[in-house]
Amino acid sequence: ETGVTQTPRHLVMGMTNKKSLKCEQHLGHNAMYWYKQSAKKPLELMFVYNFKEQTENNSVPSRFSPECPNSSHLFLHLHTLQPEDSALYLCASSPNTGGAENTIYFGEGSWLTVV
Amino acid sequence: AQSVTQLDSQVPVFEEAPVELRCNYSSSVSVYLFWYVQYPNQGLQLLLKYLSGSTLVKGINGFEAEFNKSQTSFHLRKPSVHISDTAEYFCAASKTSYDKVIFGPGTSLSVIP
Numbered sequence: 001e002t003g004v005t006q007t008p009r010h011l012v013m014g015m016t017n018k019k020s021l022k023c024e025q026h027l028g029h030n031a032m033y034w035y036k037q038s039a040k041k042p043l044e045l046m047f048v049y050n051f052k053e054q055t056e057n058n059s060v061p062s063r064f065s066p067e068c069p070n071s072s073h074l075f076l077h078l079h080t081l082q083p084e085d086s087a088l089y090l091c092a093s094s095p096n097t098g099g100a101e102n103t104i105y106f107g108e109g110s111w112l113t114v115v
Numbered sequence: 116a117q118s119v120t121q122l123d124s125q126v127p128v129f130e131e132a133p134v135e136l137r138c139n140y141s142s143s144v145s146v147y148l149f150w151y152v153q154y155p156n157q158g159l160q161l162l163l164k165y166l167s168g169s170t171l172v173k174g175i176n177g178f179e180a181e182f183n184k185s186q187t188s189f190h191l192r193k194p195s196v197h198i199s200d201t202a203e204y205f206c207a208a209s210k211t212s213y214d215k216v217i218f219g220p221g222t223s224l225s226v227i228p
Binding site: 042 | 147149151156157158159160161164205207209215216218219221
């Protein structure tokens with residue numbers, strides 16, 4: 001039990017589908033993140049939320065739409081994805097977005113396959 | 116901008132042999148350093164972190180890392196690896212200010228029976 005729960009663990013979707021990834025953290029943290037992990041590529045930070053407000057968007061295409069209704073929940077809405085978007089999507093949380101207390105806790109990830 | 120370099124993308128090592136995974140960071144100011152491990156089909160979890168004080172940091176599963184300010188390095192070591200140590204290892208760094216954590220590209224450790 002990592003304290004960060006992601007659902008679904010596996011998702012297969014067509015390029016015209018709309019789906020969402022869900023993340024929930026039970027650690028009382030203020031910051032939440034979405035990362036993309038593709039085979040043989042470095043971990044890519046996609047979005048950062050701090051106290052429900054988006055503080056970073058690393059030039060992510062608009063077909064990925066994050067939503068953070070409160071500090072415990074984070075969604076990633078997916079729409080008209082491309083096959084190259086197939087990857088492991090990791091949600092994470094931390095007490096804050098930087099500094100000494102910033103141990104990041106990761107969920108187990110959602111494996112996304114776009115067909 | 117802060118950056119983290121892991122020069123070895125893959126490290127094969129025989130079981131019970133020692134291993135060192137290298138990490139270098141670019142920063143002229145104080146920095147916090149982390150090592151995370153990702154076992155197959157799982158998310159990342161913290162192995163150890165350096166905040167201040169002793170330059171030798173001990174973590175879980177027998178791993179340790181040494182902070183070397185002059186060489187801007189934070190190499191991870193284990194004196195005797197096990198099959199279960201096969202995983203991806205990520206070095207990460209954060210400045211003292213409220214700055215985001217930057218991850219290195221990762222090193223894949225394969226322990227050979």
